[in-house]
Amino acid sequence: xxxxxxxxxxxxxxxxxxxxxxxxxxxxxxxxxxxxxxxxxxxxxxxxxxxxxxxxxxxxxxxxxxxxxxxxxxxxxxxxxxxxxxxxxxxxxxxxxxxxxxxxxxxxxxxxxxxxxxxxxxxxxxxxxxxxxxxxxxxxxxxxxxxxxxxxxxxxxxxxxxxxxxxxxxxxxxxxxxxxxxxxxxxxxxxxxxxxxxxxxxxxxxxxxxxxxxxxxxxxxxxxxxxxxxxxxxxxxxxxxxxxxxxxxxxxxxxxxxxxxxxxxxxxx
Numbered sequence: 001x002x003x004x005x006x007x008x009x010x011x012x013x014x015x016x017x018x019x020x021x022x023x024x025x026x027x028x029x030x031x032x033x034x035x036x037x038x039x040x041x042x043x044x045x046x047x048x049x050x051x052x053x054x055x056x057x058x059x060x061x062x063x064x065x066x067x068x069x070x071x072x073x074x075x076x077x078x079x080x081x082x083x084x085x086x087x088x089x090x091x092x093x094x095x096x097x098x099x100x101x102x103x104x105x106x107x108x109x110x111x112x113x114x115x116x117x118x119x120x121x122x123x124x125x126x127x128x129x130x131x132x133x134x135x136x137x138x139x140x141x142x143x144x145x146x147x148x149x150x151x152x153x154x155x156x157x158x159x160x161x162x163x164x165x166x167x168x169x170x171x172x173x174x175x176x177x178x179x180x181x182x183x184x185x186x187x188x189x190x191x192x193x194x195x196x197x198x199x200x201x202x203x204x205x206x207x208x209x210x211x212x213x214x215x216x217x218x219x220x221x222x223x224x225x226x227x228x229x230x231x232x233x234x235x236x237x238x239x240x241x242x243x244x245x246x247x248x249x250x251x252x253x254x255x256x257x258x259x260x261x262x263x264x265x266x267x268x269x
Contacts, residue, residue: 005039007252010259011086012044017266018090018245023076025050025068048075061144062176066158073155081154085145087249088196091216091262095195095245102192104149105243106181107142109236110229117173124171129164130179136186138230144176145248146196157183193239196246197223212247212261220244 008026015022024047041049050071054063065083072078080099099105111118118139121127131139134157149157161179184191197220214220220241227234250258 004252006254007086008041009039010254010263011089012041012047014089014262014266015084016044018093019095021096022046022082023072023078024048025072025075027056027064027068028053029056046076060175062161062179065144065176066162069154069158073151078151080148080150082148083144083146084246085248087252088145088246089248089250089259089262090246091212091265092218092245094218098192098195098243098245099148102148103153104147104184104189104191105194106147106149106184106191107194107236107238108140108181108185108191109142109225109238110227110234111139111141112227117178120171120173121175121178124173126164126166126170127175127178130160131182131186133160133163134183134186135188136182138182138185139178140181140185141177142181143194143196143198144180145198146194146246147180148195149180153187153189156187193237193243195243196248197239197244198248212258212265215244215247216265218242218244 012024015024024044026041026047026049028049030053041047048071050068052067052071054067056064069081072081082099118141121139130136157180160183165175197215218241222241223238225236225238227236250256250262253259
């Protein structure tokens with residue numbers, strides 16, 4: 001996370017309220033903007049700062065997730081591992097029950113035909129090794145934020161990736177959006193959907209105050225896509241509306257109207 005301390009504190013309070021049993025591991029960017037603050041994130045219950053900070057840039061965010069996972073195993077007992085971004089916010093109670101009922105929550109979406117990342121991946125010897133190791137026959141995609149995995153399952157996934165991944169030889173693409181769903185498919189794991197709704201410029205809900213209230217009330221509709229993959233038309237459920245508990249990307253500004261509305265809901269709930 002590369003935000004100012006007040007944004008991180010806002011995030012911690014949001015998780016503490018909506019996911020009260022969560023244990024939080026913070027990965028702070030090497031250039032984290034402390035701004036002279038003396039805040040101690042470790043002073044919050046069940047919050048620890050990972051002492052290891054790895055480079056985070058486009059395409060390699062899985063590295064930060066993995067070091068957080070390894071550190072969490074050494075510090076906490078837990079059953080599921082959530083991949084939650086610093087621009088995600090919960091706005092509905094109940095996600096713990098949903099997560100505990102699933103082995104994983106991840107979409108299995110065919111890549112967009114105009115998206116170049118899958119072409120890089122298909123030609124990447126590192127990804128080819130990961131696919132063979134996982135028994136995967138096809139490439140699949142998913143958003144990363146709002147996905148989750150049973151602890152032992154994610155441990156197996158991380159082991160597969162780390163047996164092959166090498167920064168010196170892998171090609172540049174969004175690894176984390178391809179590795180996880182492809183491995184899950186190869187392992188044959190029955191899975192649910194992500195717990196998070198994301199905004200997009202095309203085809204997805206735009207952020208408005210009423211959207212936050214709809215999520216809070218559990219009134220979001222299912223979202224599907226239909227795409228061609230290997231000569232067949234694939235119908236995919238990207239998320240189940242009944243299982244949406246959060247949204248992204250929320251601007252990293254504590255005074256932003258979206259964050260203010262979420263805090264209002266926390267106070268009146």
